[in-house]
Amino acid sequence: MSESANHDIYFVPGLHRGLRVLEILGAAKTPMSLSEIARAMDLSRSSAFRLVYTLRQMEFLKDGEQKNTYTLGAKVLNLGFAYLSNQPITTIARPLLAKLRDTTGVSTHLSVLEGHNVLYLGSHQARTGFVSNMVTGTRVEAYATAIGWCLLSGKSDAELAAFCKGLDMPPITKHTPTSFQTLKARVDQMRTDGFVVSHGFREPGGSSIAVPVWDQVGKVVACVNLSGPDSGFDFDKLKSFYLPETKATALRISRELGYEGSN
Amino acid sequence: MSESANHDIYFVPGLHRGLRVLEILGAAKTPMSLSEIARAMDLSRSSAFRLVYTLRQMEFLKDGEQKNTYTLGAKVLNLGFAYLSNQPITTIARPLLAKLRDTTGVSTHLSVLEGHNVLYLGSHQARTGFVSNMVTGTRVEAYATAIGWCLLSGKSDAELAAFCKGLDMPPITKHTPTSFQTLKARVDQMRTDGFVVSHGFREPGGSSIAVPVWDQVGKVVACVNLSGPDSGFDFDKLKSFYLPETKATALRISRELGYEGSN
DNA sequence: GCCAATTGTTTTGTATATAAAACATCAATA
DNA sequence: TATTGATGTTTTATATACAAAACAATTGGC
Known part of the structure; x- marks a missing residue:
């Protein structure tokens, strides 16, 4: 002060x-x-x-x-669209996300971390079923969502602790992490798996897959995400098809950003 | 002054x-x-x-x-997305434009008149072929485009004259109207036809269909528009399929806005 | 490693942005 | 139609935002 x-x-x-x-x-x-x-x-x-x-x-x-x-x-x-077009990642990712939407038939999103929130930079809605409201530009609390854990996986433990400091984390569902320890557990899980799959963590009946995007120096800069109502997902195909496709898309975006790792 | x-x-x-x-x-x-x-x-x-x-x-x-x-x-x-969601027409039109894109396979757009410019409020890109840059939020000069003539058809002759007053209208192509008289001719043509179809008026090799949207009181408030490279259009289907579909979509949006005319 | 040039930051006298109050205009109600 | 209350606009005395100048920190060239 x-x-x-x-x-x-x-x-x-x-x-x-x-x-x-x-x-x-x-x-x-x-x-x-x-x-x-x-x-x-x-x-x-x-x-x-x-x-x-x-x-x-x-x-x-x-x-x-x-x-x-x-x-x-x-x-x-x-101004809003100047902001978007000044984020090089949006122009790189857009056609790839559209393609992912078309091959999977499920809504796809690109998001980044802005302070304590997940900020949606762009989305491609599923062609079947009800389409959600425009999500570009909306924000949700990072600690409470699969996408948030994915984006936070780029932070060190110290940074994650700083992130939690002074942040109140009310439980949205019974799965919501409400402390540094429980949030760290989620993020660690993401780090070992390389992805997050969630069912109804935030909205009942909603599922999503979240995979990180890396830049030149291997930093997590964004998150590619498939999401929609459970009814839109074929769960048998999740691990065999949706997940590999999502990971491939995230990796292609990472490559275009100069990432050279093998994740 | x-x-x-x-x-x-x-x-x-x-x-x-x-x-x-x-x-x-x-x-x-x-x-x-x-x-x-x-x-x-x-x-x-x-x-x-x-x-x-x-x-x-x-x-x-x-x-x-x-x-x-x-x-x-x-x-x-x-702020940008607050602006968009405060425009009721965008939320009404979005699913209908997506559907039009899916039935025609061509990119669809919604635009309004802002001062002397056409302002794109939303677009749904064709799934095949090259996708253009994000157009939402961009502006182009109204006098020089099919969409502009479509939007200007809501103005009276006096308003159109005022619109031209002090506006310089350089020719973009040899078809570009460069005076009140020639612009009025374009707009009048639109009024009698109820639509504009253009080939390469603004960009060589680009074609588009533009149809107006009316509100409760029958005022032209927006424009529905199919557009893409000539190669993306099947010209045989233009009048028999694309145009009626576009007009139907524009009319459905108009109906949702309270329009009761029969155009 | 020195100097010069450029950039970011702080200070301070002065021009000016500001909010209270006065005024004008409009809408509703009796 | 007169009266009241609320809203939009203008005025004006005063608090304060501003740009020049001084200072500090950085960068680039020789």
Whole structure:
């Protein structure tokens, strides 16, 4: 706190609040009025007015259907996709994930670790059955998911301990690790197996396979993942077909990133 | 100008410059250093420092691979996808566009008009042949494309004239309309046909079908679009199969939006 | 290994962004 | 139609964000 406090002279309040306006409008399902924004941010209307004025002029906000209401503008989309295309792995992985989806018939995903969360960078939905909501850009807690354990396998024990420090880990299901020790057990298991297969760990009736992607220096940088409702999986084919296909795809992505190991 | 000038007392400069930092880093293919950012924005290093400091603390920027370099952070992705999910049409249209892709085997897209540009909201790539780059979030000039004419068909002649006012319309190909009159001719053609079919209007060897989507009050709000390389199209099937399928999909989306017309 | 040039960080006087208050406009209710 | 409450906009005195300059740390060339 003391460190952040004596550095906060550098904080640009106008920028901070403007971005909060964007976050609040992003979280809101419906356009908001000036006064609603001001209240949500605990800010004077006059200040909110200036923020909205600026954001609107820059096309980061646009007018809602109702008069005097505002929503996110298209400029934020530009930023979002600039982010994606600046992640070289997404462009490398996309066609390979599409192919994996086509050969297996199951939804495929690419994700990375962002802080304590799993961040989905892209997905290819199964062509049969119900398709889930768009998952790109969504985050879930890493400690509680198979994908998270897969991504955490790149960390050393010390890093993993630091990861757990100050993180509360409520149990989502009875299989959820709730301490450093139990999480480490999961991650160690992943390290020896080279993959994670889960059934209903996070959502009842949902199964998934998670396999890591390595970069030049052998670091785990992403995770390839097959997932869907149990009804979409043919369990007989899981170990004989789905798993090897997923591992092959992850390895091909790793190779394109310069990985030269033999995992 | 006079109006915007005497209103600029309301402009929040910190916010304005902070967002420009994000835009510049989004446009850059590679992480940038503090000084590079300062130069790109024609700003003092000390000010750039404060902006970067704030953005980093809010996780809109994160550290690049190299030391003292910065890239867009994951928070901008959140905003981008908040924008998409706040557009009800994307969630309605997604499964229908996927289905259209599967029945035709050709890439499908949904787009809307944003200012003078066509903005792609989502796409489903063909399963065969080369897949294009991710197009969601990209923009192209409306006046020069079949999709643009389709989207502009919702405007009255007066609105279309206003649209052209002060817009320079360089010819992209020899078919590109370069004036209000020639653009209006294209749009009128679209209005009588109810669709646009184009071959190589924008990219040589590329073909596309564009059909409008209407909302409750019969306004054109979006465009459904099949497109791909000529080699991906079976031209015999175009009018007998692709076009009716595309129109049916657009109509189903329109119906879900509350459209009750018979187009 | 030295020097020069470039970059990141801190300080500080001054120009200016800010929030309170006043004002204007609108919507709802009696 | 008059009255009340809430919202959007403008003004203005004051707190503060800002850029120049100084400083520190790093890098590159000879």
